[in-house]
Structures are given as structure tokens and as C-alpha cells.
Amino acid sequence: MQIDLHHGMTWVVARAAGFSAEQAKTIAHAAQYVDDATNYGHIEFDNGAAYERVATAHKMLDYKNLDSLKNMKVWVPFHFLPGNGGLPAGENPDGSFIQKLVCKPGSYVAQDMVNECIADKHRPYALHRLGITSHVFIDTWGHQGFAGINHKINEVTDIEDLNGEAEEGWLERITEFFSGVAQDDIPSLGHGQALSHPDKPHQHWRYINGLGEVVERNNINDFLLAADELCKVYQQYLGVPTTGLSQYVKTEISKCFVEFDMDDGEQRHQLWLNAIAEDRFDLGAYQLTYIAKGEGSWKHQALGTTRAKGDEKVYPYSPAFLTSDWKLFHDAAKKHRLTIIDDILPKYGICVS
Incomplete structure (x- = not known):
């Protein structure tokens, strides 16, 4: 999923579940920032203090970064949560180990992730971690059938657009993304070969996966179910009945999926922001914004820098850094990654560290 759903729709679902507009803003911002926090490593301050942040994303279609893309500490815990074949801990899916790594919608692994997040809601970074969890949770629907490693199972061929639009040849389109790369060298990482x-x-689309299986996906149905299940996660977090989305909000979200049909995620995102500002979902009009990098971003507010890439040699230290959204996001990301890799996945016989 892209910024339209990870940010715009997530805000709508959080408000519908009972969070305040400002709480929903933090949750939705953290959910989208998972795709935008691409820097990692230590930063230093002028008073001798230091802080280590983690990358929660890499550029999916940058072939030059393939070695980085193989980093399971990014793709497995933050984007392609292993599904263990949809089975509970202690049971194994048929086939080889790769079947345990394939993403499955709303899996037992995902439910364990949610429970661990809720158990941590007394922390200062609680809403930031809930945003990260939200991103990973709904991606189990968007990324179902794919694994967060470079493997044959992620191969995609014979893509068909079932919306009635002409589909440019798969090989032509994918070689445009991976310019100058031979067909046999195109990586089978995540859903890279499936493009967007x-x-x-x-x-609504169909393809043949690396196992030779024909897979048909209707994203409208899948994503609407993901939104409803995410609402239940939020209601569970708030300790209220887990009834999911109201029929009105569910209908409006579904209409947005259909109406906002351009391929550009940023364009769709702006339409979601407009719909929120116009109170289309009957949750209260709100001017929601999102700045990933530069002036006004979480990083700028925390560190005073507008650099999108790289770091200053030394940052001026302020006590406010300790409670900044940027630091709280990275605190939450480190705890999330540790919990997924060291605590949850081993219960399912999955070791990726």
C-alpha cells in the first residue's frame, strides 16, 4: 500500500475507532513514515550525546541498492511480515521454509504483533508504535503471497489488468524500472516484479507466481477488509467493543478506492486529504498534512535539519529532542523490530536475525 492508505485512510480508520483527531494524526504519520525513514546509524550532538536510529524502508525498485534490500531486518519486520502459512505457532505449512516467510493477511503472527503493541501502550512512544504496527498489519493484505527476501517465490509473470484497461507488457514495464539490467538479473524481492x-x-489483477500458480487479486475487497480489521485493532487498543467500521464509513472508504483510480499514490493521497478536510467521513473536518523530509518534517522539528539525505556532522542538542516525534518513532521502531525478530517469529520456528 502507498501513502494514500497508510496516511489518509489510516487517519480515517483511527478516528472512526475512537481516537481524537490529534492522536489519529500521530498514528497515521508514523504509519506512513515507515516508508520514508530510510536513513540509519548514529547521530552526534554538540554536548557529546548520541542517538542511533534505524531504517524502516529502502527503495524497492532501486536495483543499485539490492544488497541493502536483502536486509531482512527491514523487509521482514516492517513490510512483509511472515505468515507461517496462516497457521498458529507450533504448526508448519506444507513445503519448504520459504512458505513460512510468505505474507498472509491477518495471520496469527500479525495478531501476536498487535497484542505486543497493545501491551506496550504505557510507553511514551505508544501511538508511534501503533502507527508502525498499523502499517505492517494492513500490509499483510497488500503484500499477501510475497516474502521479504530475494527468492523465486516472488517471481511474477503474465500480469493481467482485470479492470478493463490495456496492460503494457510486463517485461517492458519492469525493465523500465530496472534500467540496464538483464531479465535474468531482475530481483525477486518482495513484490518488486509485480510493480505497484x-x-x-x-x-483488480491476475498473475502467475514463482510456483506456477495463477493468483487473482481484487484490491478493493482486500483493502476494505484490511481497513475494517484495522479498526478492530484500534478498538481493541482503546478497550471498546471491536465492532469494526460503521457501514457509512466503510461505504465511503470503498467509494474512495473506486473514485481515486489514478496510478500516482501522491495524487490519490491529496484526494484523501481533501475528503478529510471536507468531512466526507462524518468524523469532523480536519486539515491533515504530511511532510516526509525537509522543513516542517518530524526530523526537522527534532534536529533542526532540512537535509533529506545524510546527516550534519554534529547537531545542536535540545532537551526537547527526547520527546520529539522523530525520536519516539525510532524508539518505537527499534522495539517493534526487536519484538518481531527476537520474540514473535522464533515461536513460529522462524529465524531471520
């Missing part, structure tokens, strides 16, 4: 088909909420 798994991310578009209006997409």
Missing part, C-alpha cells in the same frame, strides 16, 4: 499492482486500491 499490490499497492493500488482500485486494482
